[in-house]
Amino acid sequence: MNDLLDRLRELLLDTGYTIDGVRERLGDVAATALSREETVPALRVTGQGDPLGTLIRLWWLGAPVEARGAPAGLPLEELAAAGLVTVEGGRVTSTVHLQPWETGGYLVSDRKVRPGDPALRPDHVVGAGGASANLAQLASHRPVGRALDLGTGCGVQVLHLNGRAEEITATDVNPRALELARLSWALSGITGVEARQGSMFDPVEGERFDLVVSNPPFVISPAGRFTYRESGLPADDFCRDLVRRAPGHLAPGGTCHLLANWLHVDGEDWRDRVGGWLAGTGCDGWAVQRDVQDPAEYVELWLRDAAEQGTPRYRELYDDWLGWFDSENVTGIGFGWITLHDSGSLDPVVRVEEYGLPVELPVGGYVDEVLGAITTAHRLTDAQLLGARLAVAEGVLEERSGPPGAEDPARIVLRQTGRLRRSTRVETVEAALAGVCDGDYPLAPLLDAIAELTGEDPDDLRAKAPAVLRPLIAEGFFHISTG
Numbered sequence: 001m002n003d004l005l006d007r008l009r010e011l012l013l014d015t016g017y018t019i020d021g022v023r024e025r026l027g028d029v030a031a032t033a034l035s036r037e038e039t040v041p042a043l044r045v046t047g048q049g050d051p052l053g054t055l056i057r058l059w060w061l062g063a064p065v066e067a068r069g070a071p072a073g074l075p076l077e078e079l080a081a082a083g084l085v086t087v088e089g090g091r092v093t094s095t096v097h098l099q100p101w102e103t104g105g106y107l108v109s110d111r112k113v114r115p116g117d118p119a120l121r122p123d124h125v126v127g128a129g130g131a132s133a134n135l136a137q138l139a140s141h142r143p144v145g146r147a148l149d150l151g152t153g154c155g156v157q158v159l160h161l162n163g164r165a166e167e168i169t170a171t172d173v174n175p176r177a178l179e180l181a182r183l184s185w186a187l188s189g190i191t192g193v194e195a196r197q198g199s200m201f202d203p204v205e206g207e208r209f210d211l212v213v214s215n216p217p218f219v220i221s222p223a224g225r226f227t228y229r230e231s232g233l234p235a236d237d238f239c240r241d242l243v244r245r246a247p248g249h250l251a252p253g254g255t256c257h258l259l260a261n262w263l264h265v266d267g268e269d270w271r272d273r274v275g276g277w278l279a280g281t282g283c284d285g286w287a288v289q290r291d292v293q294d295p296a297e298y299v300e301l302w303l304r305d306a307a308e309q310g311t312p313r314y315r316e317l318y319d320d321w322l323g324w325f326d327s328e329n330v331t332g333i334g335f336g337w338i339t340l341h342d343s344g345s346l347d348p349v350v351r352v353e354e355y356g357l358p359v360e361l362p363v364g365g366y367v368d369e370v371l372g373a374i375t376t377a378h379r380l381t382d383a384q385l386l387g388a389r390l391a392v393a394e395g396v397l398e399e400r401s402g403p404p405g406a407e408d409p410a411r412i413v414l415r416q417t418g419r420l421r422r423s424t425r426v427e428t429v430e431a432a433l434a435g436v437c438d439g440d441y442p443l444a445p446l447l448d449a450i451a452e453l454t455g456e457d458p459d460d461l462r463a464k465a466p467a468v469l470r471p472l473i474a475e476g477f478f479h480i481s482t483g
């Protein structure tokens, strides 16, 4: 089998069946139409019978192709024997979705479902998509020893961990997922992944990892109909349990990144709900709500995802789901990132925030520093802060605005041009500090110099500064200079 997959990979690469090759061939119109689940434009631009067009039709669009038009060297009989295609009456039909991925590898999953297709099987193995990319972009780029991908599905996160982790373990409750993930890894030339079947952390009982990633079955619904998106546990309990159990599987200094959904329940602040999951884990934590949907939007999204719109059961499923949300007093559903870090501190810090703006990607390139800033800001005593050398972070701009001709600006904003691209309104003192903080001098004498310029009492300024600066350090506008 591995020999067949090696030859197939060569052929896919030679034919240009890569992310760039497919993107270029489809063009913007067909690609955008596909994102709306409309295949006609893509079928039109791939119908010339050339090798790349034929591979895109077969494996990206899931359309049958003529066997005699298949690219020279495509080992149809062997692929049929391996169960990857069927050949009947001179037509080849793919039994899987085989997609090039941004790492340069390939992913094998179940065929995409589109409106009008037969219903999904309960153990459907979903292909990589927006959420997969989201987690891959969130996960720390730090090289690690042992990594765990919980709920590996088609194996996409392993493609990202490969080369960064010395050992990779991938688990899934669905045996078909592991079967297809193994194909993905072999087609991507990745060896040595330890694949284990089982629920949640059961397959890695008693084991610890330097990095845990999971794009879990986070969808919140009244019934666990599809393994790829629902665990069968009530409400958002699966994500809560993941957060609570992950620390028990982190090695000292280890990090865990999860995507999650959480409920907004009438009368409860969602921050308390998610903060409650993180509290008591013993880890530092950062939870970010990236999006929130109302119950109807959410139900429509997931019914569409399973191509159930327009089916006879659509209204009934929609109504049952909404009715269940009503009975649970659900007002919305949050989507976001959760990061946990086992820093070993006896005073763990948890930050829960809403942040929906576009950020610099990949977050994994700087996520460790984001968490570091949050914990540093919390743990420094006032005296330590006044004695520390602060530097304004690279790429921070100051924006001043006010009525034309006014001597002083009415509003000063510090804006990050990179990383999380946060912006925050500041007062004159913080703005003055941002202008002079380059890591050369401790904070206290700088504050004294600013007090002299502004006429403020230096003792007052020293007393007020830590409370004002701590959030700016936590949010990455200033950092403690180590130079």
Ligand SMILES: C[S@@+](CC[C@H](N)C(=O)[O-])C[C@H]1O[C@@H](n2cnc3c(N)ncnc32)[C@H](O)[C@@H]1O
Pocket (backbone or CB within 6 Å): 126, 127, 128, 129, 131, 132, 135, 150, 151, 152, 153, 154, 155, 156, 157, 171, 172, 173, 174, 177, 198, 199, 200, 215, 216, 217, 218, 227, 228, 229, 230, 231
């Ligand atoms: C949303 S898919 C994620 C797939 C892939 N990791 C990605 O990033 O695209 C969730 C995966 O979790 C698996 N899963 C569902 N219930 C699980 C459980 N109780 N324990 C472990 N994995 C589970 C599903 O089979 C599915 O493959």
